[in-house]
Amino acid sequence: MMTCIERVSCCLLILLSVAPSAVISSDLSSLTIMGEEYPKAIYFRNAENSAANETIPYEKWKNRWSKLDGMVVKALDEEIPGRSGEAQKKFLKYKSEFPQKLMLLHFNGNARDPRFDLDAFKHQDWTYFVGTDAKGKITPSADATVIKVNNTDVFKQGWGRGNKGNDDIAIVTRGANGKLNWDRVEQVKLVSINKKQSSITVARGQFNTKPLSFDKGNAYLAPHVAQAPFAKGSEQSLWRYNFTQLGSKADYGQSMAQALADNLLSYMSNKGSLSSFDGIEFDVLASYRGLGHHTRKNKIDYNFDGKFSSLDNQAANQYSIGVRHFLTQLRQKLGDNKLLLADGNELNQQREFGLLNGIESETWPSHWDPEIEQWSSGMNRHLFWNDNCYSPCFSYIKLGELPSKKGQSVAPTENTRKLRVAAALIMDATIAPAYRPKGKKIDNWPELTGRKKKYNNWLGKAISPPMHYKISDSQPMECKVAIDEQKNSIYVPSEKVNIFKRIGTGAQQFSCTFSLVSVDDVVLVMNSKSKSTNLNSKNEQVSYISIMPNLEQSQENMTWSGNHLFESRFYFKQLKAGLNHLQFESDAEEIHISDLSITSGAEVVYRKFENGLVIANPFRKPILLDITDLTERNILLINNRKYNNKGKITIKAKDAVFIKYKDMI
16 A cells, blocks of 8 residues: 555656646757857856846847857846846847847745745745744734744744844744644744843844734644745845645645746746746755754744644655656746756755756855866756756856855866856856956956857867776776675675665765875776655655765765666866775665776867867876877877977966867868
8 A cells, every 4th residue: 555655756757747738838959058069158047136227228138248158147037126126127128139049037945035926835834843832911002012932032033144034933822722824824024132031122024924923832833844045135034945735634635836827927927927938947856854943942843733743754754745746847848948947066955857857066066166076966956967868958157256155256277167168068058157257357258268259169069978097007906895784784795786775774884995005096886776665755866876985075976876787987186096985875775886896197178179179177286298109190289279289288287278179060
């Protein structure tokens, strides 16, 4: 007999085979960015502020932002109020004038400003922390009200950027049986906290609700889980969606996922204001969420019963199912001619390969990797998406300033900027330049112009997949597998395939050891496939596999693994002489690894194009390379400088070269 979760999962899988209804009449193949010539580049939200400025005429704005092959922009008010006004008008006029240019909606998939289309949602469509009860009765009031509560610690004020972002709170009626009645709710805004008096002051009747009366013992107060305000000058936090609510209980009604899908379809359908847009990129749409939040100690109450228990953990396990339901509804209704993307450069981000066309990688390869130590992770993720996406595949890399935990974002070094551009070209990703390197504009980076004045597809068509060239004779090494069954994994060896099975809960772990004669770089290549037999797991088919050398977290890299063999590649840098230890971890029920090889020595990654060659060195040391080993064609330029025909070139550590041939096609 099937469980409730199994029934929901099966229904969602059936939906994928249903013929799309209300299909949007557009043709993605007509977009320039979907062509076969490289480089490919679009703007990432840099056009927004000037588009929203009513004093800037459309013609002036258009001339500034029409050099690349399209843009990703906010055109709704879910995060920044006002984007559906002047900015949206300019975007729509631009798209009508340039139908061949990509126009992709950037939409927060995690949370929204509750003032935007609030009537499309119910109170239980949002996520709340475990709250507390009021001590006395609460009378209706149009003014700020002081409420004595059992525990003021569950509330917080000034928790966002610049000390903005006071809690928004739901006051929920508690019935005589102690259960919460989410059909009788008042939304209020925290004004202040008085710990000595065990009270809070709130502004009453907020967000389309009216002040209500609550008898003593009849009022429960739950703060919203929220993101800090994004809009400049705004103090309104963004309420987080609760994708765990699947409409499986009578009091939940229609699922939150369905409500969000319907809300977006009202804009993206044939009659919607954004029907001419080519698709949506969902910012920070995670595959799963945890039970806590960085802003406080109290846990999240996913199932709305006013307390934290194992039921919340069970509900949280449904989060990815709710996300899948949401994306399934959009894919079914929008059809094949709208792109659906989501963030994909972190482990908790998207795995919906059968529904999404690709991913946005922000600050590739990872958000907190300024030195590109996770090159392997970034390459493996994008190449796996290329093999498993919903057709047509489309992914892009935002190349902007790098976030800093110590303060303001900083510009990447010039070598790592070039290395990221090379990575995009090697793995079929579109480039979204989002900052101004010294001496360069945002849309005329030399890698995008090929020494001409403007952006153009100077490399031509790709004529090879990603390729790898060993710089010196490699030394193969034997990897000795070690299994600790207390870490929930058993090992089934065979002549060709190593099978690792999970025998308990949690991530399975295993390891291998090998020896190096001296300090050296290491390349690990393997084929893998995996499966999840538990329908209640975070994903059904796609799992992660991570490998960490010698407990060096900065060098931990990962790959996705599904039900088809996929070759992944891992680069580990300057490992120690003597015994080295690789720790494997995965959330799969079962992993099949074959053709695993470990060799010492660095290699370059390159790709051939009709009119040029792109070569990347992701290692920590310079590489001397005889260019004739990679191409016999006559070279005109290397990094926009004339080639001296000496044969050998040096690629600096974590750098790349862009070669332009004399005999252009």
